Amino acid sequence: MGTHRIGIDENGLGARLGPLVVTGVLAAVDERGERLLKRKLPARLRADLDDSKRLVSCHDVALGEAWARALARCNGEESTPPANTPAELFERLSLEGSALLTRPCPPAARPQCWGTGSEVFGADDALVARIEGHVEYLASRGVRLLGVKSSTLCVAELNRLKATGVNRFGADLHAMERLVLDLAARAGAEVHATCGKVGGINEYARFWGPLAGRLHVTLEEGRAR
Template sequence: MTAVTAKCADDGVKVAFGRPGRAFSARLGDSKGLVAYGDSALGEAWARALAERTGRGHDLAHPDALFEALSLDPRSSLRAHCPSAHERQCWGREGEAFIAEDEMVTKVRRDLDRLAKRGVAIVRVEVALICNDAINRAIEKGLSRFVVDLHAMERLVLSARASVDADVVAACGKVGGYNRYSEHFGPLGGRLHAILCEGRARSEYQFPGVGRIAFVRDADETHLLVGMASLVGKWVRDLMMLRVVRYHREVDDSLPMASGYHDPVTTRFIAQSALLRRKRGLPDSCFERRALNE
């Protein structure tokens, strides 16, 4: 989960909460339409430019350093439940390097300059990383993956609010097709709030001292900042998935380059690596997400 925070002038609010204009359409929007697995240079360019712009990292020499600069949680927290013999599955950085060309990063920096001139000044970007083991531990408590996603969104909103001197207005993608969110809130659970609207297209809530948070259908297509966040999040996801694949291909290079999505190649990767994973003693909980009803 990724959040991008901006301070907006009056004329910038419409820009931030609207579709990317023609000047940005080639580089900004729903990540599913702009980048593909194995070709996340554009997402990397946005991550690098945003880290620079928000003071989270200048002249970062390695993707791992960039991820750490963007991470909501410290590395020690993220690795707390990792089996010591297999930490490299998710944290092995061997062979990694930036792939976005300088020209692309420069174009993204100019996009940020144009947004600033239109009243949208980006001040913060953060990524909440949730591994399969964390999801599986939540499932053992009766929480679905969608609720885990929701709680990550809430944490990002609270972190953004803590970093600025005013209440925030947050736009999030819809989670799990829910219309009603109050009963599922975690970090925001128990806080006084007003229900502004609840429906298939939009559900919105007002939290005193925090601000407004809306869950919007197709938000990454229709909200410029959500699209920006989705590109950064896609880059982080691909970085981590490539580590998983690389870790197992070190032992069996016949394993396919799987994306981790629900597709035939990933299904083959899971099946073909099963014996290898058992021999290496890798817990299934660190590799494959369980369903809530299992």
């Protein structure tokens, strides 16, 4: 009997302390997949799937882009066509969507953050094909990736939340909660969600926002390992 698993973590605050990006991935995992995830992944997969601080940087995001392009095509039983532009890719991955995210932006500042006219993909076809091969390998071993979403909080939104008493760590945690709810709805079934470490918070339930009052069970929590 399989389960639906969600993995969520913060991607960081960007090169200039913004925006805050939090990403979640949904997968259907059978018994073979459970065994795979409990062991060290094969070396060829670990070379492309590890701590992002080791694999990508603001100077070279090609690998991260390749994963995003591959995962954006995962949509349940069928694979969707590839995104043709970075703007299209963002719309597929964004939990909020650019229309909502740009609403607070002053018109004069919008091109600075949201101008995409000169944006092009940086990952070459060979790299994207290699990552798509990893996705196929995982599926063949019982980990079928069903979707990915990212939540984006710009500096203005972080400052707005701070004024209401929600600090950056709270904003991070609440973004994780929204991703859990969105991906769980896509799964249409019970999910097991694993959230990355948020600041010095050891007991997330004390700070729940969107998940407060929702039926859930905490299986394990504690300090970062």
